[in-house]
Amino acid sequence: MSFLSSLADRDHVFDFLVPATSPVDVRHGPILYLEDVSVSFDGFKAIDDLNLTIDDGELRCIIGPNGAGKTTMMDIITGKTRPDSGSVWFGSRHNLLTMNEPEIASLGIGRKFQKPTVFEALSVFENLELAMAADKRILPTLTARMTGEVRDRIEEVLETIGLEALRNGPAGILSHGQKQWLEIGMLLMQRPRLLLIDEPVAGMTEQEMERTAELLTGLAGKGKQSVVVVEHDMGFVRSIAGTVTVLHQGSVLAEGSMDQVASDPRVIEVYLGADPDEEAA
Known part of the structure; x- marks a missing residue:
């Protein structure tokens, strides 16, 4: 008997938070599109006319x-922060600036912060x-029952993340x-459909x-996920991207292969030439 089903004896089943067939439409364009996005905090322009496009199934690294x-x-993509201007689209149908955080998550945008x-x-x-x-309120969560579909999905994910042998051990160890x-x-x-991952290594x-x-290179691909990774470790970025x-002062400074951006004099000046000990998230 599973942990949740042992807490209560009710006829309730899990549903996937995001359907197997995602509602995002990428037939006529990218999966994520930011155009002329700007936002200021107390007079400081954190994002300045940012333009960014992520293709379906792409693994993109963001550095800066x-x-x-x-x-x-x-924060803007996930609905935590509203920009002062610009457009943010998920596929060709969903204007993320008209949606709140739970609605954006339900479309298939997942975010992982630096600290697990x-x-x-x-x-x-x-x-x-x-x-x-699917229902994150306390009572429905505690009264949910395990289904064969859920168990199969857990087994699939355990294999993907390589923790099959540790399935029954506490996460704390x-x-x-x-x-x-x-x-x-x-x-x-x-x-x-889209994973935003902050400094995973x-x-x-x-x-x-x-x-x-x-793991990350295996996740990305057509019919799977698009993955956006923010990372400071250049060796790791080179291995996956x-x-x-390259972002600088809220806008795109350079974009291309790792070799291309690493040899860009502007990138060397503002980022790669900096003292690594001073770099932080």
Whole structure:
């Protein structure tokens, strides 16, 4: 008997938070489109006429110095921050600026913050089970029952994140890297179309970084997910990125392959030439 079904005896089933067939329409354009987006906080322009396009199934890396606008950009995409001007579209049908955070999440946009937030007293399996609940209110969550579809989905995600052998162990004993993978798995339970991932390898061992690179590159692709990774570790970025976008002062400074942006004099001046010890999220 699962953790949730052991708490109550009711006829209730989980539904996927996001349907298997996502409502996003990418037949005529990119999956994510930001045009002329600007936002200011107390006179400081955090985002300044930002233009960014993410294709369906793409794995894009976003880099830039402190204050470049990386976190604010993700806040805007997920509905946490409203821009002063501009357009943000998810596919060709969904204007994200007219939607709130839960509505945006339900479309299939998942976000993972830098610090993993898992339920350490629960098992790996139970964490994934909790992430599946469509209705996040306390009572429906606690009275939900396991279904075969949910169990199959958990098994699929466990294999994807490489934690099958640790399924019954408490999440609190996982290494830092394993907790990061578990949280990515919790997002995958909701069948997202777009994943926004903030500094996934901060604090990881070399071996964990290699496994994370394999995980993220395996997630992206047509018919799967589009993945946007904000990261400071240039070695890691080089290992996963096809296209790298460099933000500076709230707008795109450069974009291209890692070799192209690394050799751009502007990027070297404002970012890659900086003291790595001074770089932060």
